[in-house]
Amino acid sequence: MRTKEIGKNLFQVELDTGGFRNLICSYIIRASKLTLVESGPTSSIPNLISGLKELEISLEDIQYLAITHVHLDHGGGAGTLLKFLPNAQVLVHKRGMPHLINPDRLWQSAQSVLGFVSEIFGKPEPVPKERIIPVTEGTFDLGNGAKLKTVETLGHASHNLSYQESFNNGVFPGDAAGTYFPEFDVVVPTTPPPFRLDVALTSLDKLINLQPTALYYSHFGKASNAVQRLRDYKSQLELWAKIAEEGMKQNRSFEQIRDRIIVEDKVMNQPAIASFIRSHRIYSKTVLENCIKGFVEYSKRKPDS
Ligand SMILES: [Zn+2]
Numbered sequence: 001m002r003t004k005e006i007g008k009n010l011f012q013v014e015l016d017t018g019g020f021r022n023l024i025c026s027y028i029i030r031a032s033k034l035t036l037v038e039s040g041p042t043s044s045i046p047n048l049i050s051g052l053k054e055l056e057i058s059l060e061d062i063q064y065l066a067i068t069h070v071h072l073d074h075g076g077g078a079g080t081l082l083k084f085l086p087n088a089q090v091l092v093h094k095r096g097m098p099h100l101i102n103p104d105r106l107w108q109s110a111q112s113v114l115g116f117v118s119e120i121f122g123k124p125e126p127v128p129k130e131r132i133i134p135v136t137e138g139t140f141d142l143g144n145g146a147k148l149k150t151v152e153t154l155g156h157a158s159h160n161l162s163y164q165e166s167f168n169n170g171v172f173p174g175d176a177a178g179t180y181f182p183e184f185d186v187v188v189p190t191t192p193p194p195f196r197l198d199v200a201l202t203s204l205d206k207l208i209n210l211q212p213t214a215l216y217y218s219h220f221g222k223a224s225n226a227v228q229r230l231r232d233y234k235s236q237l238e239l240w241a242k243i244a245e246e247g248m249k250q251n252r253s254f255e256q257i258r259d260r261i262i263v264e265d266k267v268m269n270q271p272a273i274a275s276f277i278r279s280h281r282i283y284s285k286t287v288l289e290n291c292i293k294g295f296v297e298y299s300k301r302k303p304d305s
Helices: 042-054 078-082 097-101 104-114 116-121 197-209 226-249 254-264 271-279 283-301
Strands: 003-007 010-014 025-029 034-037 062-066 089-093 132-135 138-143 146-152 161-165 170-172 179-181 186-188 215-217 221-223
Touching: 003 221, 010 042, 025 042, 042 078, 042 116, 062 078, 062 146, 078 089, 089 097, 089 161, 097 132, 104 116, 104 283, 116 283, 146 197, 179 215, 179 283, 186 226, 197 226, 215 226, 226 254, 226 283, 254 283, 271 283
Parallel strands: 034 062, 062 089, 089 132, 170 215
Antiparallel strands: 003 010, 010 025, 025 034, 138 146, 146 161, 161 170, 179 186, 215 221
């Protein structure tokens, strides 16, 4: 089984991208306007389709494909997926729209930032312009009183949207609330350059104000205790930023900054979690390199540092 029911009219699909479990998932909201949240990357579209079949969903019934942002692991597969969904329209932040229509630049930058990880995700195919609904903040009617609210939650990306579903009052944050490791029930930052700490903190306040009952992470799965988790994530971002800023002022190397984060962060300093991240082919690259780099670059750009 690659699907599971995680709430009222809500299902999670394990995408098994590149053979990695618990890395990326999509979600299905079973409203009268059937809605899919996240296509995931190009390479795992066949797995997503087999998940939809498992739930006995007819592909022509899907009305919306809601993308949190256009990064390869979230919206990269949209162009490929749409070939199988004749009636679906894509919801994406208006600033992400050009990258869906022409993914060339996105692919090039993903290759340089992610290296071999971009090859695991696969090259995105273009999405026809007429199938895209550009959004910022608003509410979509999913039929029979069900709603999908879109909330601008920038910081991780300049176009990250979160979606709030009305059946369970849960939120799909994309990458605005970190990466969730269901194995350990903890969150770590997802903050690659050009990460904006100030904007990310404001976005987290917006999510806290929604008082969600649950967070549905694209990486990975449903997490309870949503409001406290969002508050803890804010503190975690502030700690990483403080260590990066002090490290830069004291001319510390990247490795010294990284090692101090691992010592002082109460998630990262748990030996089982640290060794899980270090030995994970993807998280060792994203969490321990790109996400720390995001804070280092941010502290260089900060006008008052
Ligand atoms: Zn992501």
